[in-house]
Amino acid sequence: MDPVRGRIRFAMGLACASAALSVLSLALLAQVLHALLAAPGQWPWPPMLALLGSTVAAYVLRQAAFNQSHYAAFRLEVLLRSQLAAHVARLPLGRVQALGAGPLSKVMFDDVKALHVFVADSTPLYARAYAAPLITLAALLWLDWRLALAALAVPALGFAVMGLLMRKSSELNMNERYNAAREQVAASIVEFVQAMPVVRTFDSGSASFGRYQAALAAYLAVLKEWYARLGFSARFSMTVLSALPTLAALLWLGGWWLAAGKLAFSVWVAALLIGAGMAEAMMPFMVLYHLIDAAKLSIHRIQQVLGEPPLPEPPAPGEQPQDASVAFENVSFSYGASEGSAGDAGSTGGEGKDAAPALQGVSFTAPAGSVTALVGPSGAGKSTVARLIPRFWDASQGCVRVGGCDVRRIASDTLMRQVAFVFQDTFLFADTIAGNIRLGCPEATQQDVENAARAAQAHEFISELPQGYDTLAGERGVFLSGGQRQRITIARAILQNRPILVLDEATAFADPENEAALVAALSELMKGKTVLLVAHRLSTVEDADQILVFEQGRLAEQGRHEALLAQGGVYARLWQSWQQARQWSLPAHENTACPAPQP
Structure with a gap:
């Protein structure tokens, strides 16, 4: 809270001043009552006006304290979310x-x-919870030390019981269990709602709703246990810390001493007014305990995220790529080994005992301006190769080079300016179509956006939308089909015009009519760029300058289409399977009509 600590302290100071004025108001009220009893026919205007002024000032200062604390909270909220977002953006994608x-x-x-x-809400209450009882105790000591001790003894008993409550709650970890149970209920609700199509199709809600009911049952069990073990202590302390027990003690003791002639009536009245506010001022401690405990858990989780080590950056300004070539030098990679850390340029960390390697000893070079296709069975490592280029992860072993430079020696901003992407899993923001295409190029004109859309075969369907390029795509592009979303992401990559282009199943959602035009447009626009094309449709890679064939994380074969077919290896087997899949059709069968129902 360092960035807003000054404003928080100012808010707490205002809250303390408000508490002092509140006690002063009670003292002035006692003075007004004493003056009226002493001279019933005369209105004590000076203390009455002072009472009005102190009451109004206490209210104004209290509101000002909450205003200042809310301004500090809003600023802290913006700073923390911005810091978290910036930090997460620098973490390894794994x-x-x-x-x-x-x-x-x-x-x-x-x-x-x-x-x-x-x-x-808590910082002004926190200040008031400390300041008000101390100021009240000082005022009571000034009035009569015996009444002050009596007023102090009642809340002291309440705090002793509350201390026992806190210790038991800490021993049982009830707060953590309560928060965990609440989070499980929330997660099961989200799962049940988001999976509604699957739920209705397969289990009619029995399994997923059963998990929700189980989460509710666990939550209820935690609440019952907490109430059973700590209910009496909590109720007792809340009762003792209310104003009535303190007021009763002052009333009985003061009345006894008044009857014995050991206490002035005006002092008794003043002590009753001021002392009743002492216990009430301590009530916020009960609320503050839970708020502080919840804040500690939140702080712990925030610090855990901020403590995640980001990908190490090279010393500024970093190396500059000499061209648009891409090279892998004996690269091995394991997802499990990469999640916890990312090595520097000279690291050769192991792959981890429990993590199956996604890549093993992969070496190849994609010259500047060439088209390199990556093919192979699912899970062979094709997409992993594409994601190691921009350092979404760092290689466990070996080196990835862009323009002759180790990617770990290139500043992140510089590296990202070299590579444009079109992934199989498309993502559009809840923005306009033009805004999604312009992502990463905010300075692009409308004509630039339209030219990129034309090249991606997207201009026609965009023009038919209700607001054209100003049509909102919806959250994650929900208002568009899969093929439309894919073409918009292709237009985004075209507009960025970066020297290296990575296409991960870029034509996966293209319909048969549009696939040929889309491939032709990409082929024209890829001239002069280094292209790495991850594909399952082998018809899209026949004209590639080189084809890299992956199998079980290894580079099994490398060459052009004709040469790989002649080898009769993995690529030839994939090509044969793909040809058979293209020729597949529904088997012929007899169209037997259902028998007519018998009368």
Whole structure:
């Protein structure tokens, strides 16, 4: 909270001043009552006006304290979310996937929101909870030390019981169990709603709703256990810390001493007014305990994310690629080994005992301006090769070079300016079509956007949309078909015009009518660029300058289409299977009509 600590302290100072004025108001009220009892026919205007002024000032300062704490909370919220977003963007992609989208979104939204609530609402209460009892105790000691000790003894008993409550709660880890149970309920609700199409198709909600019911049952069990073990202590401390027990003690003791002539009536009245506010001022401690405990858990989760080591950056300014070539030199990689750390340029870390290697000893060179196709069975390592180029992960062994430079020696911004991507899993933001194409090139004109869309065979369908290029794509592009989303991401890559182009199943969602035009457009626009094309449709790679054939993480074969077919190896087998798949059709069968129902 360092960036907003000054404003928080100012808010707490205002809250303390408000508490002092509140006690002063009670003292002035006692003075007004004493003056009215002493001279019933005269209105004590000076203390009455002072009472009005102190009451209004206490209210104004209290509101100002909450205003300042809320401004600090909003600023802290913006700073934390910005810091978390910037940090997550620098983490290895494998580590981000291991953390999970759900937990990360919870940290960036719910946990930061919990800190907002703590700073906005708790810090003024925290200051008031300390200041008000101390100021009240000082005023009571000034009035009568005996009444002050009596007023102090009642909340002291309440705090002793509450201390026992806190210790038991800490021993049982009830807060952590309660929060974990709540999170499980929330996660099961999200799962049930998001999986509704699958739920209705397969199990009618029995399995997924069963998990939701199990989460609710676990949540109820935690609540019952917490209430059974700590219910009496909590109720007792809440009762003792209310105003009535303190007021009763002051009333009985003060009345006794008043009857014995050991206490002035005006002092008794003043002590009753001021002392009743002492216990009430301590009530926020009960709420603060839970808010602080929840804030600690949120802080712990935020610090865990911020403590994740990012990909190491080279010393500024880093090396500059000499051309658009791409080279792999004896590269091995394992996803399990890469999630926890990323080595520097000279590291040759192991692959991890439990992680199956995705790549093993891969070496090849894609010259500048060439088209290199990566083919092979699913899980062979093709997409992994594409993702190692921009350092979404770092190689476990070996070296990946772009323009002759180790990618670990190139600054991230410089490296990303070299590579454009079209992934199989398309992602569009909830923005306009033009905004999604312009992503990464905010300075591009509308004409540039349209030219890129034409080249990607997307201009025609975009023009037919209700607002054309200003049509909203919806969250994750939900308003568009899979093929339309793919062509928009291709247009985005075309507009970026970067020297290296990675196409990971770029034509996966193209319909038969549009695939030929799309491939032709890409072929024309890829001139002069280094292209790495990951493909399952082998018809798209026949004209590649070289074809890399992967099998079980290894580079099994390398060459042009005709030469690889002549070898009769893995590529020839894949080509034969693909040809057979193209020729597949529904088997012929007799069209037997259903018998007519018998009358």
